[in-house]
Amino acid sequence: MSDLPIIDAPSPNFNERKLPVSMIVLHYTGMETGEAALERLRDPAAEVSAHYLVEEDGRIFRLVDEDKRAWHAGRAHWRGIKDVNSASVGIEIVNPGHDHGYRNFTEAQMSAVIPLVAEIKERHGITRGNVVGHSDVAPARKQDPGELFNWHALARLRLALPRPTRNLVDPGWPDAGFMLALERFGYDVEDRVAAVTAFQRRFRPEMIDGEIDAECRCLLLALLLPKPQGDD
Structure with a gap:
């Protein structure tokens, strides 16, 4: 209770x-x-x-x-x-x-x-x-x-995933590779722009444009690692 x-x-x-x-x-x-x-x-x-x-x-x-x-x-x-x-x-x-x-x-x-x-x-x-x-x-x-x-x-209380801020590396995925990774992370990617927009709204809320860029790739790669690290 x-x-x-x-x-x-x-x-x-x-x-x-x-x-x-x-x-x-x-x-x-x-x-x-x-x-x-x-x-x-x-x-x-x-x-x-x-x-x-x-x-x-x-x-x-x-x-x-x-x-x-x-x-x-x-x-x-x-x-x-x-x-x-x-x-x-x-x-x-x-x-x-x-x-x-x-x-x-x-x-x-x-x-x-x-x-x-x-x-x-x-x-x-x-x-x-x-x-x-x-x-x-x-x-x-x-x-x-x-x-x-x-x-x-x-x-910061480990109640949700953080926005990754440390050891960010751009994997250089083509857009199709990014979408495969986004689907692996958990999203429904049938509507590509909507899926990217939702990802940005959650993990990069200051810039929501539905476009895949280097920062999006860096964030997603970090989130797919066993322990994504963000600022406390």
Whole structure:
């Protein structure tokens, strides 16, 4: 059980898992208010949900028990898993998103998200490479939690992969080689530009152009090594 103060707000939108939990997927709500997002995630007609929602003031709502399959990822793929909903715990973080005035996530939110991710990760033995964003598992459809999400705060606590900063070497892959490596790392590369964009949004958020360049190659090679190293 969690030691965090969690508010139960049950959603009817779930079914039974078909896979063991091996992933955490982070989202933003992409709606104008947290109240509207919470209402939608609990509306049977909407047919969407998540396991948790984190408000801007740091309150954590539990919508679906972790042993159930919440409906948060949609059509998604990560490291060979196509039923991402069955294999993941979904966390919605209140933020209006790119369509409604995307902004920085609050300190209160990050102070809630970090221990929540830590508890889930430990509870299910999830590797840090499987703590991902919605855009990572659905690059052709989604942008969340987006380039403003503070992945570094999770990575420095070994709760997610870091952005590599040390011993970077350009392997000189042709673009086709980069895409093969990106697929090996975990991405669905059917839409090439979308996959590269999602990779950049996660690991090089200051420049998101969908173009493969030397920095992208350096970052991806480092991430494929057993222990990618970033700044603490």
